[in-house]
Amino acid sequence: MPWWLAVLIKSAILLFVVVTSFAYAMLAERKILGWMQLRPGPNRVGPWGLLQPAADAAKLMLKEDLTPETADRLLYKLAPFISLVTAFSVYAVIPFGASSSGTWAIGNVNAGILVILAITSLGVYGICLGGWASGSKYPLLGSVRSTAQMISYELAMALSLIGVLILAGTTSLDGIVKAQMRWWFVLPQFIGFVIYIITAVAETNRAPFDLVEAETELVAGFHTEYSGLRFGLFFIAEYVNMLTVSCIATLLFFGGWNAPFGLTAIPGVVWFVLKVACFMFFYMWLRATLPRLRYDRLMAFGWKVLLPVATLNLIVTAIIVAYTG
Amino acid sequence: MASQKRLYNVGAILKGLSITFGFMFRRRPTIQYPSVKKQHAPRFHGLHELRRYGDGKERCIGCELCSSVCPANAITVIGAENSPDDRRSPGERYAARYEIDELRCIFCGMCEEACPTDAIVLTPSFEMADYRRGSFVYDKDRLLVPPDAGVGTSPNERPGGIPGDLGRVAEIKATTDVERGYDATWRGEVLKTQRKGLTLLPPSKAQ
Numbered sequence: 001m002p003w004w005l006a007v008l009i010k011s012a013i014l015l016f017v018v019v020t021s022f023a024y025a026m027l028a029e030r031k032i033l034g035w036m037q038l039r040p041g042p043n044r045v046g047p048w049g050l051l052q053p054a055a056d057a058a059k060l061m062l063k064e065d066l067t068p069e070t071a072d073r074l075l076y077k078l079a080p081f082i083s084l085v086t087a088f089s090v091y092a093v094i095p096f097g098a099s100s101s102g103t104w105a106i107g108n109v110n111a112g113i114l115v116i117l118a119i120t121s122l123g124v125y126g127i128c129l130g131g132w133a134s135g136s137k138y139p140l141l142g143s144v145r146s147t148a149q150m151i152s153y154e155l156a157m158a159l160s161l162i163g164v165l166i167l168a169g170t171t172s173l174d175g176i177v178k179a180q181m182r183w184w185f186v187l188p189q190f191i192g193f194v195i196y197i198i199t200a201v202a203e204t205n206r207a208p209f210d211l212v213e214a215e216t217e218l219v220a221g222f223h224t225e226y227s228g229l230r231f232g233l234f235f236i237a238e239y240v241n242m243l244t245v246s247c248i249a250t251l252l253f254f255g256g257w258n259a260p261f262g263l264t265a266i267p268g269v270v271w272f273v274l275k276v277a278c279f280m281f282f283y284m285w286l287r288a289t290l291p292r293l294r295y296d297r298l299m300a301f302g303w304k305v306l307l308p309v310a311t312l313n314l315i316v317t318a319i320i321v322a323y324t325g
Numbered sequence: 326m327a328s329q330k331r332l333y334n335v336g337a338i339l340k341g342l343s344i345t346f347g348f349m350f351r352r353r354p355t356i357q358y359p360s361v362k363k364q365h366a367p368r369f370h371g372l373h374e375l376r377r378y379g380d381g382k383e384r385c386i387g388c389e390l391c392s393s394v395c396p397a398n399a400i401t402v403i404g405a406e407n408s409p410d411d412r413r414s415p416g417e418r419y420a421a422r423y424e425i426d427e428l429r430c431i432f433c434g435m436c437e438e439a440c441p442t443d444a445i446v447l448t449p450s451f452e453m454a455d456y457r458r459g460s461f462v463y464d465k466d467r468l469l470v471p472p473d474a475g476v477g478t479s480p481n482e483r484p485g486g487i488p489g490d491l492g493r494v495a496e497i498k499a500t501t502d503v504e505r506g507y508d509a510t511w512r513g514e515v516l517k518t519q520r521k522g523l524t525l526l527p528p529s530k531a532q
Contacts, residue, residue, distance in 0.1 A: 032349070035348070035349040035350075035353070036345045036346075036348045036349050037348070038351060038353050038354060038355075039353060039355060040353055040355050040357075043357075285342060285345060285346065288345045289338075289341045289342050289344075289345040290338065290341065
């Protein structure tokens with residue numbers, strides 16, 4: 001089999017898996033939010049509402065695709081694809097498991113974590129340009145917020161990850177997981193983990209940091225003017241980004257596909273999926289619990305708390321690693 | 326400064342998280358409406374119906390008291406004289422036209438109170454959604470119960486011509502037998518629900 005065919009087949013399988021998990025993450029979110037609010041959640045389409053994602057997809061595809069007259073047409077139509085493509089392309093370097101023949105990933109890049117950070121940083125362009133190109137005031141406010149929020153939280157996020165990289169001594173995701181054979185980095189890097197979890201919520205524009213699409217203030221924020229399939233693409237991108245940050249948290253802090261308590265009978269992929277699912281549940285749980293932050297407090301929290309703590313964590317880690325070797 | 330301190334109160338966040346987690350396992354009060362129905366109060370005011378006597382004659386004598394008492398002007402009655410060879414009601418007159426605009430109706434039940442022969446009764450049926458406004462003007466064909474669903478003795482069969490059950494018919498709202506297939510009443514609703522193999526919650530559980 002030529003190498004390009006293998007990559008193509010792997011990508012197709014992965015795309016299918018990610019899209020399916022997006023669909024059911026969305027259903028799970030609606031169900032879990034419902035349960036936490038004493039509602040049953042969607043349950044009319046199929047048994048336990050399991051066909052709800054298919055019904056939603058069909059509805060979104062059949063809806064009219066509106067473009068406001070004041071919009072910058074090219075950017076307006078392009079923006080959802082920027083969000084989607086950047087959200088999906090991250091999965092090219094994320095490993096899901098390992099067997100004796102090697103790591104299960106499309107591309108096992110030796111600077112994997114840097115590639116992920118670079119690509120996810122591009123994702124903000126989709127939101128920024130989408131809001132700006134709508135030619136309408138609420139989307140513009142949403143995109144302005146997203147720019148400031150992304151920049152302030154991305155700094156703390158990257159700093160919180162560097163502690164792990166120092167401990168592992170590599171930027172390859174494969175290597176980082178292997179370095180966690182003995183113990184997971186969540187123990188020595190607990191502060192880094194907490195900072196990462198908080199900033200990851202902000203990076204994916206999820207509650208309580210969803211100021212970009214704060215529906216009580218900005219109608220729907222950056223995607224106010226979007227409808228039909230283009231809105232659906234933003235929607236997919238948001239959930240795929242959630243999956244991405246959950247994958248990174250699993251790989252960097254929770255040992256990736258390493259089995260806990262020596263339970264190696266269960267294959268590593270299952271552990272990986274379980275860990276990611278736990279993080280996804282945590283995000284939904286947060287959304288059901290916390291109210292949205294005020295914007296100035298969001299910025300103050302990012303710059304005055306997260307950034308200094310992350311820097312301190314990094315310096316202390318570096319000193320300890322330098323002295324203990 | 327106090328509000329700043331509250332913002333970073335991790336304990337409060339953890340407490341909130343524990344509360345929402347606990348709520349996941351609570352009993353949900355949702356009633357799965359179209360498949361499970363809650364029983365109404367016995368005197369619920371819903372869709373109207375025009376009653377008949379046991380012999381199949383219409384109770385309505387076309388007196389128009391309901392239409393004059395109606396605070397929403399929802400009822401139109403045009404009475405006509407009974408002819409000897411086609412007697413619709415036991416009285417002199419009957420309602421040639423009887424229309425209720427259910428979109429105007431406020432379901433106060435004053436027509437029911439005003440009616441001297443207990444002809445008009447509010448049933449507990451409330452599922453009358455439709456696609457066109459026009460279909461909410463219920464004419465006599467839709468309001469009148471089937472001829473075999475009558476109750477009470479006609480004054481024709483009684484000395485002095487007085488209805489025997491005045492004031493009782495409106496009280497017992499479910500007058501028709503479910504076996505006859507007429508389901509504008511509460512017992513009819515039960516039947517429809519049971520036919521689909523679904524359950525109906527008793528009132529105490531549904532509260």
